[in-house]
């Protein structure tokens with residue numbers, strides 16, 4: 676029997692409606708609407724789409740947004756000055772700098788991404804990429820949860836997929852997805868979301884020597900390695916749940932990190948690309964922006 680397709684788009688829409696209702700309650704309690712500030716450096720086509728989608732999602736949820744576009748030739752000092760301006764603007768609840776920043780090959784000036792993310796005020800860090808928020812997550816007392824891994828937690832929870840005692844293999848060790856994902860699933864009880872925790876987690880990556888063997892041990896396999904269709908059917912334990920975080924453009928087509936057609940025949944449940952994890956990233960960003968506004972209103 677082919678795997679159940681896990682509909683991230685539908686779950687994202689549910690979460691966005693929930694956030695919209697919470698925003699309405701927040702505003703009717705006498706607060707200003709939350710505001711998300713996005714900074715886009717350069718003209719990467721995919722980043723432009725993502726930022727536009729974030730603005731639209733904000734509008735639908737009753738969240739204000741502003742977009743600061745900066746040319747690819749922006750220097751690190753100029754970008755840091757922009758972040759400082761947004762940090763000190765009381766109207767701004769949440770700040771994100773769209774990644775990736777332009778490389779030198781794309782007209783960029785070689786900005787140190789880390790220095791920029793470090794500069795965002797942790798209380799406005801709705802991507803949860805700052806060292807303070809990463810540290811709080813590591814210690815099991817998170818403030819903001821990073822959007823993509825949090826979206827996966829919500830997807831697992833809302834589709835009734837249990838993680839406690841399960842072996843989860845995360846393929847990929849990025850700061851944005853792989854590392855926080857592993858940490859969230861390994862946490863005790865529901866520290867990082869509703870009843871999704873207590874997993875035994877293995878982090879694998881492109882240089883893991885026995886990758887197929889390790890992936891085949893997974894009850895839940897999370898592919899976040901950024902290589903088109905790298906996870907093939909032989910790497911999946913029959914009946915495993917497969918979560919595909921990859922978004923790769925191949926000849927004008929969007930494909931994940933999982934070879935979907937063959938994986939679907941082996942897995943019990945699987946996320947498609949598009950329509951799987953991607954839409955949840957933006958839903959959780961809205962959640963974090965409202966959370967930031969609430970914390971700031973409460974003077975935290």
Ligand SMILES: Nc1nc2c(c(=O)[nH]1)N[C@@H](CN(C=O)c1ccc(C(=O)N[C@@H](CCC(=O)O)C(=O)O)cc1)CN2
Pocket residue numbers: 721724725771772773774775802822823922929948949950951952953954955956957
């Ligand atoms: N500052 C950030 N930069 C980046 C993040 C991030 O969370 N914060 N994540 C990605 C890009 N991203 C959001 O920024 C993102 C990627 C994909 C999707 C999405 O909904 N994908 C759709 C397909 C859309 C398409 O046609 O391209 C899907 O998978 O169904 C949303 C957000 C890197 N940068």
